Amino acid sequence: MEELALHLLDLYENSRAAGARCIWVNIDEDTTEDRLTVMVDDDGPGMDEQMRASVADAFVTTRKTRRVGLGLPLLAQACEQSDGYLKVTAAPRGGTRVVAVFQHSHVDRPPLGDMGGTLAIIVATNPHLDLVYHHCYNGQECVFDTRRMREELDDLPINHPQVVKWVRDTYRTSIQDLRGGEI
Amino acid sequence: MKSLEELREIKDRVKEDIRVRQGQDEARIVVGMGTCGIAAGARDALESILDELNKRRLKAVVTQTGCVGICSREPLVDVFMPGQPRVTYGEVSPSRARQIVAQHVANGNVISEWALNVSESREE
Ligand SMILES: Nc1ncnc2c1ncn2[C@@H]1O[C@H](COP(=O)(O)OP(=O)(O)O)[C@@H](O)[C@H]1O
């Protein structure tokens, strides 16, 4: 997976498949601490202790078997290659919390990628779910919140093509601006 | 959140913008968004599908699904036209995605060359 934005799409799919209704994403980039953290919480059924433990070290232990998932081990690998780690815990609101930590400046850290594109796809294909996305770069913040969008749009669905286009264009630009032009 | 007033403008502008084909059920398009699908380019395929639908002012329900076990043929796209059996397309690049909308969704012409055999596609 070449972009963090694609890993996020993958984490989103996990939450959606588990039956979550709302997904909270927090991306925090701190270049002074040289750290990039992606945290995804959902309000789904969560995972039991054993499951959490096994998805967490699937990358180390179970390459030969196939029944283990692919997504979380791939993300764990990306984290570990850039001097970070992956942690799966219970989310404070119930559900699952996935925390992926990277060394920001590490050569092997995947680039953020097309986050506007990821947000647009999520909104286009999941109009009945909510997503609250906070992206913080050295203290500056960019927010995307489908609940706020619904308030503005009344009965116009949030997956209307013009709305999806707005999401893509607006957030491609504003996340790039937030990060000083870097992709 | 930035420029929420732009959303209000969109709302006023598009109220009756999209041509709805009256009395007809909508087409349904399902894109595989499991890890293998995403890694193979499903996001870009989906973006092309949305763009082509938009350009042609076609209405369709587009949803995502997880891994269905045909990872080697990802990205996978299912097309359900009203009253027709499902057609599953494999290795859907952005340009294939546009063709699928232009030929199959817009005009009902299945592109058999890119469709998986019935035996390859999954059970419902
Ligand atoms: N947000 C979540 N809520 C509940 N269960 C989850 C969540 N994320 C992952 N899981 C469980 O962990 C398993 C492994 O996830 P993953 O590595 O992404 O592989 P896959 O999605 O292909 O199964 C999933 O099959 C699911 O059972």
Ligand SMILES: [Mg+2]
């Ligand atoms: Mg997964």
